[in-house]
Amino acid sequence: MSESxxxxxxxxxxxxxxxxxxxWVKIDFLSQLSKKS
Known part of the structure; x- marks a missing residue:
C-alpha cells in the first residue's frame, strides 16, 4: 500500500x-424533541 x-x-x-x-447528534436531538411533545 502506497503512502498516498x-x-x-x-x-x-x-x-x-x-x-x-x-x-448521532441529529438522532439524539430528534429523540429529545419527541420526548418533550
Whole structure:
C-alpha cells in the first residue's frame, strides 16, 4: 500500500466518523424533541 493511498484512506475514515457523529447528534436531538411533545 502506497503512502498516498493510506493518506486517502485516513481522510475517508475521518470524514465518515464526522458524518456519523453528526447523524448521532441529529438522532439524539430528534429523540429529545419527541420526548418533550
Amino acid at each position: 493511498s493510506a493518506f486517502v484512506c485516513q481522510k475517508v475514515v475521518a470524514l465518515f466518523i464526522r458524518i456519523q457523529r453528526v447523524n
